[in-house]
Amino acid sequence: MPDRNRVVIVGAGPVGLVSAICLARSGIPSILLEASPATPRDLRASTVHPPTLDMLDEVGVAEDYIKLGIITECWQVIHLGTRERVRFDLSAIKDHTRHPYRLQCEQYHLSPILFERAKASGLVDIHLGAQVTQVSQDEDKVVARARVNGEPKEFEGRYLIGADGAHSVVRRCLGLPLEGFTYDHSTTLITTPFRFEDEIPELVGANYTWTWLDAGSMFRLRDEWRCTFYPRPGEADQELTDDVIESRMQGILKRSEPYVIREKRNYRIHQRIVPDYRKGRIVLAGDAAHVTPPTGGLGMNGGIHDAVNVADKLARVCNGEREDLLDLYTRQRRPVAVAEILAQSHQNRIRMQLWDADQRKEVMAHMRGLAADPERSKEMLLRTSMIEGLRQAAAVQ
């Protein structure tokens, strides 16, 4: 017989895994269904913000994760041609977080740590290779139908969290539209072991960059740099040929040797969100509920904030509180996703995607004014590091 309080979670990405761990900490068992045979190793998130590190610390995984990454106390906007820059120091928000820095560490390092933590809790029943094809619900329960090693299987629980990413089957079964738009152009992401830190002393761990020809970002990881490039004006989707990549890398720093490129990918970006995070006994979290451009590193962070919030609500409902507490999850998290996550990542992208020298100067001047004003820059840092969004959510009752 299934445990009466069991929660079914679809998707063992960072959001599904954090949900499972948080539920287990409240004594609520879950069944976690993941389509892949293991946690994916793909090139996705690498920026983790202070309040997310505080949350990961609470579930006992921050220390192991931080060890695998690079602590970045500052971020900056920099023109790599002129070396003009404006820097922001996260120590300004040290009274608001136990981790006043960004961690630069790949998402594919976080997922296995979370996975082991979930397993060790003894309350998470994990099924890898379980591709959920359908979810349904009635007054008492939810049912997820999946194919496990080609065999059809059913999993029952009291509630269900759809944490199955941007192409969510759970969202489709609920008939919830992912409203918004898709950007016209893709972004290019490249990793290289080249030690830019030895050649460009003005760089910090997180850089939003302009060169004479390009706009993008550069993030330092443990043993490589991640460079992103927006398409140049008038350019369609960027080609990933060696020549195109080499010309962009040479724009960062001219050198006689070609750059060694480890990985390269183009990704299409969207700004979309569902109208409601809940339908009956089923809730959505993370990319299943909202997708956003990676600029500013808000998607996975925001998804983890969803997970902590919804796990708390579900645990309280399972422990006897009223079911309409689940509506509070949407009321708290959805407006923050719209006003802080989607809007901020869009603004970040627009701010950097400027090609005109005068416009770039204007942005620099604006940022310099901000950096020179401790109150305003602290306010901005509280927003960009997602602390303000969490406060706004907590204020909604």
Ligand SMILES: Cc1cc2nc3c(=O)[nH]c(=O)nc-3n(C[C@H](O)[C@H](O)[C@H](O)COP(=O)(O)OP(=O)(O)OC[C@H]3O[C@@H](n4cnc5c(N)ncnc54)[C@H](O)[C@@H]3O)c2cc1C
């Ligand atoms: C290039 C790039 C860079 C990024 N950088 C950042 C960053 O620096 N910081 C940041 O915060 N965010 C970043 N993001 C966004 C971040 O990667 C996502 O927001 C994050 O992965 C969302 O986590 P999730 O658990 O909701 O979904 P996912 O990570 O997509 O996990 C969903 C899981 O569900 C499983 N699944 C899917 N369908 C089914 C099914 N039918 N049945 C069972 N399982 C299923 C999948 O296999 C997967 O394991 C970046 C994204 C990209 C593309």
